[in-house]
Amino acid sequence: MxxxxxxxxxxxxxxxxxxxxxxxxxxxxxxxxxxxxxxxxxxxxxxxxxxxxxxxxxxxxxxxxxxxxxxxxxxxxxxxxVSKRYHTTLIFLIILVLLIISIVFIGFIRMFIRIARDPHFGES
Structure with missing residues (x-):
């Protein structure tokens, strides 16, 4: 083992x-x-x-x-x-992954909102 x-x-x-x-x-x-x-x-x-x-x-x-x-x-x-100790670690990792995914998702939503409000967004 x-x-x-x-x-x-x-x-x-x-x-x-x-x-x-x-x-x-x-x-x-x-x-x-x-x-x-x-x-x-x-x-x-x-x-x-x-x-x-x-x-x-x-x-x-x-x-x-x-x-x-x-x-x-x-x-x-x-x-x-070692289930109890490992369970805590696994929950922490899941929360961390969900947090990162949420931050990226919120960033995309904010970008799409800006694009929808300003059709010239990103143009030089």
């Missing part, structure tokens, strides 16, 4: 083994992108899934906030959860 530049290694029973810092190199970036896109893995009958619980908004989220282990019997166990 990967969060930023940190890798958490689990053994076959789902116990934590080691935490490593990942160097920021092109090779490591390619490997991490491939692993993150995979989204799930099966080890000895246990399924490990990277997920988030943000619904439609979660589709636009750059990262997953939970690592869930599903036993062969179908029981779910959350091994890693």
């Amino acid at each position: 990967v969060r930023g530049n940190i890798s958490v290694e689990l053994d076959e029973s789902g116990e934590f083994v080691e935490v490593k810092q990942i160097l920021d190199t092109i090779e490591n970036d390619k490997l991490m992108n491939r692993l993150i896109r995979k989204g799930s893995d099966n080890v000895n009958g246990y399924q490990y899934i990277l997920t988030n619980d943000f619904g439609i908004i979660g589709r636009f989220a750059p990262n997953d906030s939970k690592l869930v282990q599903i036993t062969p019997e179908g029981e779910k166990c959350i091994l890693y959860d």
Whole structure:
């Protein structure tokens, strides 16, 4: 499992083994992108899934906030959860994007109003 530049290694029973810092190199970036896109893995009958619980908004989220282990019997166990902290960050980013879009939209509306009032707007 990967969060930023940190890798958490689990053994076959789902116990934590080691935490490593990942160097920021092109090779490591390619490997991490491939692993993150995979989204799930099966080890000895246990399924490990990277997920988030943000619904439609979660589709636009750059990262997953939970690592869930599903036993062969179908029981779910959350091994890693940063949903609360990530939820705050995601809301902030959505508000920021909406604010920027609103500013651009208002700028266009003001420009069109000026053009409608003055047909010679922009002429030298």
